[in-house]
Amino acid sequence: MSNASFSDRLVDRLAQAARVTVLTGAGTSAESGIPTFRDPDGLWEQFDPQELANVNAFLENPALVQGWYAHRRKLAQDTEPNPAHHALAQLEQHLDGFTLVTQNVDNLHQRAGSDDVVELHGNITRNHCIDCERSASDDEMEAIAEGEPARCPTCDGYIRPDVVWFGEMLPQEALQRAQEAATQAEVFLSVGTSAVVHPAAGLPLTAQQHGAYLVEVNIEDTALTDTADEILRGQAGAVLPPLAEAVATRRSTA
Numbered sequence: 718m719s720n721a722s723f724s725d726r727l728v729d730r731l732a733q734a735a736r737v738t739v740l741t742g743a744g745t746s747a748e749s750g751i752p753t754f755r756d757p758d759g760l761w762e763q764f765d766p767q768e769l770a771n772v773n774a775f776l777e778n779p780a781l782v783q784g785w786y787a788h789r790r791k792l793a794q795d796t797e798p799n800p801a802h803h804a805l806a807q808l809e810q811h812l813d814g815f816t817l818v819t820q821n822v823d824n825l826h827q828r829a830g831s832d833d834v835v836e837l838h839g840n841i842t843r844n845h846c847i848d849c850e851r852s853a854s855d856d857e858m859e860a861i862a863e864g865e866p867a868r869c870p871t872c873d874g875y876i877r878p879d880v881v882w883f884g885e886m887l888p889q890e891a892l893q894r895a896q897e898a899a900t901q902a903e904v905f906l907s908v909g910t911s912a913v914v915h916p917a918a919g920l921p922l923t924a925q926q927h928g929a930y931l932v933e934v935n936i937e938d939t940a941l942t943d944t945a946d947e948i949l950r951g952q953a954g955a956v957l958p959p960l961a962e963a964v965a966t967r968r969s970t971a
């Protein structure tokens with residue numbers, strides 16, 4: 718099926734599953750006004766994210782990369798979680814064995830009330846010194862003088878965001894939890910992700926190979942569309958709330 722209305726079978730499966738795993742990507746935050754890497758982002762339009770989000774770019778021009786992250790941090794802090802984030806927090810409340818894995822770094826799932834978020838790519842609200850690893854507060858980051866890189870007050874090292882850059886390893890504990898949750902899932906939802914950035918992109922397929930019912934929520938086709946068992950075509954913020962509501966009702970009347 719390929720429309721935004723979900724099947725009864727999906728509601729049953731979600732309500733009865735011992736393990737449900739969700740993977741979210743940048744599309745989940747798009748309705749909060751946070752651009753994906755494919756959407757043009759006004760101020761920073763002339764830069765390719767791939768050319769900023771890597772350690773070489775950072776070492777070459779730390780102030781530039783810090784400035785891009787300061788901009789993204791402010792966007793995230795100045796916006797609100799959308800109905801998709803809230804619906805996923807609601808599903809966590811109603812289901813046992815629920816694991817939310819995200820590629821997003823914007824902290825919006827946490828702000829929507831999801832308690833236990835597996836952060837595959839880190840979190841933009843945290844920063845640390847690249848030399849002594851001391852964490853740096855927002856205030857210290859805000860103190861950056863125009864064009865000057867923010868440095869560690871203890872050792873003078875550059876301060877970087879706690880995010881995973883292109884070419885870097887994912888945090889091993891988070892990746893392991895995500896892989897376990899994928900392997901054990903009876904239902905796996907892939908929400909607002911183009912499913913091309915590995916290893917996260919492998920999680921839905923791992924889940925399906927281990928027997929999960931694989932559901933895609935996206936506004937357009939992705940690499941996963943051909944393999945998914947059910948496709949919910951539409952905005953995550955429109956598709957997920959009625960689904961979470963239906964699952965909550967099914968659980969309470971079961």
Ligand code: NAD
Nearest residue numbers: 742743744747753754820821822823909910911936952953
């Ligand atoms: P992506 O940009 O590659 O793909 C976004 C997907 O979301 C697309 O398939 C698009 O069709 C879909 N989409 C857009 N709006 C949607 C909506 N309202 N509802 C449902 N789907 C929608 O994003 P990705 O797969 O997450 O990979 C990009 C990488 O960039 C990730 O590693 C992530 O860490 C990083 N990133 C994060 C943020 C964030 O934290 N909000 C923002 C931009 C990029």
Ligand code: ZN
Nearest residue numbers: 846849869872
């Ligand atoms: Zn330091």
